[in-house]
Amino acid sequence: MRGLAKDLSRLVGPDGFSTAPEDLLVYRHDAIGYFAQGDPAAVVLPADTAQAARVVAYASQNGIPLTPRGAGSGLSGGCTPARGGIVLDTKRLKRILEINQGNLTARVEAGAVLAAFQQAVEAQGFFYPPDPQSKSVCTLGGNVATRAGGPRAVKYGTTGNYVLGLEAVLPGGEVIRTGSACVKHSAGYDLTHLLTGSEGTLALITQATLRLIPKPPATCTALAVCPTMKMAARIVSETIAGGVVPSMLELLTTASLAVFNRFVSPPLPEEGEACLLMEFDGTAQEALRQAQEMAAACRDMGAIDVRLAPRPEEAALYWMVRSRLYPLVVSRFKRVVTEDVTVPRDRIPEFVTQVMSIAAELDLAMGLTGHAGDGNMHPTIRMDEINPDVEKRVHQALERVIKAGLSLGGVISGEHGVGLHKAEFLELELGREQIALMRRIKKAFDPTGIMNPGKIWPPELEA
Numbered sequence: 091m092r093g094l095a096k097d098l099s100r101l102v103g104p105d106g107f108s109t110a111p112e113d114l115l116v117y118r119h120d121a122i123g124y125f126a127q128g129d130p131a132a133v134v135l136p137a138d139t140a141q142a143a144r145v146v147a148y149a150s151q152n153g154i155p156l157t158p159r160g161a162g163s164g165l166s167g168g169c170t171p172a173r174g175g176i177v178l179d180t181k182r183l184k185r186i187l188e189i190n191q192g193n194l195t196a197r198v199e200a201g202a203v204l205a206a207f208q209q210a211v212e213a214q215g216f217f218y219p220p221d222p223q224s225k226s227v228c229t230l231g232g233n234v235a236t237r238a239g240g241p242r243a244v245k246y247g248t249t250g251n252y253v254l255g256l257e258a259v260l261p262g263g264e265v266i267r268t269g270s271a272c273v274k275h276s277a278g279y280d281l282t283h284l285l286t287g288s289e290g291t292l293a294l295i296t297q298a299t300l301r302l303i304p305k306p307p308a309t310c311t312a313l314a315v316c317p318t319m320k321m322a323a324r325i326v327s328e329t330i331a332g333g334v335v336p337s338m339l340e341l342l343t344t345a346s347l348a349v350f351n352r353f354v355s356p357p358l359p360e361e362g363e364a365c366l367l368m369e370f371d372g373t374a375q376e377a378l379r380q381a382q383e384m385a386a387a388c389r390d391m392g393a394i395d396v397r398l399a400p401r402p403e404e405a406a407l408y409w410m411v412r413s414r415l416y417p418l419v420v421s422r423f424k425r426v427v428t429e430d431v432t433v434p435r436d437r438i439p440e441f442v443t444q445v446m447s448i449a450a451e452l453d454l455a456m457g458l459t460g461h462a463g464d465g466n467m468h469p470t471i472r473m474d475e476i477n478p479d480v481e482k483r484v485h486q487a488l489e490r491v492i493k494a495g496l497s498l499g500g501v502i503s504g505e506h507g508v509g510l511h512k513a514e515f516l517e518l519e520l521g522r523e524q525i526a527l528m529r530r531i532k533k534a535f536d537p538t539g540i541m542n543p544g545k546i547w548p549p550e551l552e553a
């Protein structure tokens with residue numbers, strides 16, 4: 091692309107972009123290295139919406155693919171520049187523009203980091219619940235673009251439930267503002283929620299208006315060690331059926347107890363197959379009462395040990411360990427493949443049984459953790475070696491896990507999005523007609539196909 095550097099310098103200034111190979115290397119992939127597909131020609135870091143719009147218009151006029159990128163913490167290859175071109179990194183668009191106490195809303199730039207935003211909101215006594223476990227790095231733009239969730243989705247929903255309005259740059263460079271700061275809105279098509287979850291394929295999101303809620307006054311954390319994975323799954327579905335709604339309900343394998351034991355005293359018994367990590371919120375009495383009732387129910391159902399952690403400092407340790415488990419697993423194996431199939435909560439026990447037999451039949455090491463309270467399961471295949479035979483069995487396992495989830499009324503992704511990772515499976519969930527309709531929507535937004543090409547559906551359905 092001759093003249094690209096000169097043009098970008100004119101659009102965003104000499105410090106607003108790079109074409110240096112050593113800079114571009116890190117933009118080839120997201121948190122999952124093996125999805126690297128294309129080499130970007132440039133990375134651009136606009137300082138404001140006006141600069142971002144100029145870059146998008148330039149890409150459009152010159153037919154250059156443009157891939158939006160937040161922190162690159164995605165797990166489905168969504169921000170990889172599959173067709174090369176420009177990666178637009180939102181790092182410099184990180185201002186929290188407004189926290190409106192009277193309206194319980196906030197307005198942020200897309201590159202603002204989730205944890206920093208949550209701290210700013212909580213300092214004023216408010217609460218922004220969506221909590222992907224990458225919150226120390228991931229951006230609100232990335233969260234909106236993937237409809238990210240986390241442990242709190244069981245009670246509070248996912249990012250999509252908090253987006254009231256967006257500022258976005260269309261592929262032609264026009265800036266639109268969808269929705270509003272009102273909690274109700276009934277005029278026209280809901281473009282806000284069409285862009286939410288669109289994985290950078292329709293427009294570049296530059297700002298979001300988000301709904302806040304009052305912060306619950308207290309929480310109480312509980313952990314139950316279960317002899318079998320099936321029992322843990324049964325406790326989850328019976329808890330939900332009984333009308334108890336924890337603010338977080340995570341299913342973990344017993345292997346994680348060794349990590350908890352580095353921080354928790356006295357140590358938890360490293361026995362059985364699974365454990366449940368839960369949080370209840372409300373007034374201090376209400377949170378404690380719910381946790382005690384849940385602990386009694388777990389013991390009645392055969393849990394080996396149940397712990398309560400009503401003190402915030404102790405609870406914070408449990409949740410800190412929870413958020414570090416995935417990076418720890420990734421660092422210990424040559425490759426880790428994580429699914430995020432979601433099933434109706436009353437089907438979790440059947441899903442767990444099927445996943446365990448798929449792992450056994452294909453002789454694969456597969457962990458099964460998840461935001462079980464909302465049915466979002468993360469079967470995680472861990473590979474000590476990579477060779478064609480292992481890769482073949484892993485692919486078979488993924489296909490069978492996804493089909494198992496779909497056969498139980500589930501969906502192929504609860505929060506990570508489709509990206510490259512699940513493109514080949516999308517048709518299994520949506521069917522050709524829905525994909526054809528989505529393709530027409532894509533064409534209406536992006537007639538020249540510059541926005542994040544190669545994502546969501548496989549190339550054969552792209553035509």
Ligand SMILES: Cc1cc2nc3c(=O)[nH]c(=O)nc-3n(C[C@H](O)[C@H](O)[C@H](O)COP(=O)(O)OP(=O)(O)OC[C@H]3O[C@@H](n4cnc5c(N)ncnc54)[C@H](O)[C@@H]3O)c2cc1C
Nearest residue numbers: 160161162163164168222223229231232235239290295505
């Ligand atoms: C340790 C770890 C734990 C995780 N836990 C969770 C979890 O609990 N829940 C969960 O949902 N996810 C989780 N994730 C996945 C990931 O962090 C989320 O998907 C997150 O929302 C991605 O944000 P990001 O800023 O890194 O986006 P990126 O990875 O940079 O991009 C993700 C997608 O969004 C698009 N995009 C990014 N910014 C914009 C924008 N401004 N406009 C348009 N499109 C854009 C990209 O093109 C890409 O398709 C985890 C990841 C890791 C590494």
